[in-house]
Amino acid sequence: MQVGIDQIGFYTPNKYVDMVDLAEARNVDPNKFLIGIGQKKMSVADQTQDAVSMGINATLRYWNKIDQDKVGLMIFGTESSVDQSKSASLFVKSALHLKPEVRTFEVKEACFGLTAGLMMARDFVRVHPDQSAIVIGSDIARYGVNTPGEVTQGAGSISLLIKSDPSILSLNDGHSAYSEDINDFWRPNNHTTALVEGKYSTQVYLDFFSKTFGAYKELKGWKTQDFSAIICHLPYTKLGLKANRLAVEGQDEETSERLLTNFEASKQMSMQVGNIYTASLYMSLLSLLENTDLAPNSLLGLFSYGSGAMAEFYSGNIVDGYEEQLDPEADRLMLSERQKLSVSEYEKIFNKAMEVPEDGQELISDEKPGRWYFAGTKNEVRQYKQK
Template identity: 40%
Template sequence: MLKEGKIMTIGIDKIAFATGQYVLKMDDLADARKEDPEKFSKGLMLDALSITPPTEDIITLGASAAEKILNDEDKEKIDMVILATESSIDQSKAGAVYLHSLLGIQPFARSIEMKEACYSATAALNYAKLHVEKHPESRVLVVASDIAKYGIKSSGESTQGSGAVAMLITSNPSILILTDDNLAQTRDVMDFWRPNYSTTPFVNGMYSTKQYLDSLKTTWREYQKQTGFKISDFAAFCFHIPFPKLAFKGLKKLISETVSASHKEQLLKHFQDSIIYSRQIGNIYTGSLYLGLLSMLENSQTLRAGDTIGFFSYGSGAVCEIFSARLAEGFQKQIQTSHIKELDNRIQLTVFDYEKLFFEEIELDAKGNAYLDFYRTGPFYLSGIKNHQRIYKRVKDK
């Protein structure tokens, strides 16, 4: 319970990520596609992509991320699980129900799934915040999990990726305090979409880039009007990262305003910290904004408690949002050391093996059963499909 006179704050108390156990190096992809490697390393600011086998999906990735941060007390107190994704595995059953079961969360909890392209994790965060405002003792698990998959040799192939970010939302959080200055914008555009009948998305790449940057510009202008904030009020700014170079263009639009040379240097340094993981993983859709936050928190040496961080969330179609948050006292103690070593332990794929994995589809027999080959995964894996029902297990149960 809150002590008398103490103002309740709400935000991120714990955060972690998980990604696929296989990696494709961008230099290898460039060589196979007869492209200049700098087209990827500088043009996209990408070095590698996480690739997932058929035994890994948004459920296994999401559960693996959440497993890193939840203890027994959390599992007893969580009363809501929200999965944000645009890689849904079922048109009816929420993926959050699978997460609830795999993680052993107490039964009297609400489990739902949210969708709006790459934006929905921000909507989930807002919903979680409102719930905790009403129920201060509650804990809400928000998981953003996606697999970005495009066609072989398509324009989007070099911006694939996979991963999940799990966040525990509580009162009096240990890491990040959310504020009440959110401003969203919706516009009906067809820059990126995936109809139910297609396993890969349709993308209007240049148009999508323009929509991202124009949404940032117009929302930022209105946000400034409503809040009075200037870019100089922020110690850092995190962006949705379809690929790091686009987020970098967004930052440059914001710092084109009058800022001191030292503050500009600070913003640029924190931005570089925020893309360290994305450069090695690629696009993880709903989780990419929050992967950027985690990357910055784990790798920055200059962030301090009380610093204000700005966020730009964007989901094609399109919905975007700008908001701010403050770093909590002692946040450094809650942050793990850098995940770079974990990323270095992924199995490197040749382009031939990557393409073979890409085309390996789950094939059902007449009774709706499928038996899957063994691949390395995180703590959880998809073991097969029985009577059209997906069967998940822990690796130790093999």
């Protein structure tokens, strides 16, 4: 029995700031952001957009296409949690009117959260082949206004439906994992923005990539040339490019060109959205699927990394007809219809979003009709509404 990804839903907030504008405001050469970091735009979440609302909106992208009664599990991976106890998945479950019997919880390990959920969902479906699972990654990457990490912020969500006989990507058995207790990136309970050792985190990321990729090939008895594409978690696109360059060292020209070309396709969305933590790798997957033509059974390698640090390399094979499950026009429209913010507007919205609204204050969204948003708290209980 094959188990894998059957549906992919994507959502990002309706505002963005341009990296050229940001560079000029920070008195930096724009090429440092455009080329050195590899980013063009960055989605900006306002006070009405959080991990939960984005997760609902991402799941709604495919919700009416699936057999909703067969969903038996929902896992929410995030490092932008809205509650220290209650899982974000329960808010989503309520919004979607999922049946009470659905098992649901939240997982955390920096940017590794969605992958951890995916692996649990895969095992769940193997034991319950007549059921499906929803796994959501949803995050707002925040380092603060005018900080070294500012250019690597972003916001968005990816929702995956995992089931037997999948329509997009069939997951292979086996994986390579590697973890260490280190401090390259973390966010203490008393911090609203992350702390990061940028250069150290880059070194760890690339080291963990080399370890897991090498171990995975040894485990499976495969070579680099067997992969049609290798996609990565992208805190910023230049870092994934560095990993891809490590992968193609010493390879023949055809292999190198294929992997680098497909990596370019996989980074297109990230260049427009920025870092979305747990969902970043899977936005890379969606970007690859929508920006290149992959032959049935093409082998994809996926590198997942979460600071602190946990990494995993695994693979899947493209399912024939995967294109029919995608909606690239709607994704492009979502990105193109976002409101461009001036740097001063971005700073005001960013700082306002960091504030906790007064209990009882009702927040109003400027999103499209049909989208879900955070409407504030009532008696300290979070309220979510559909516009």
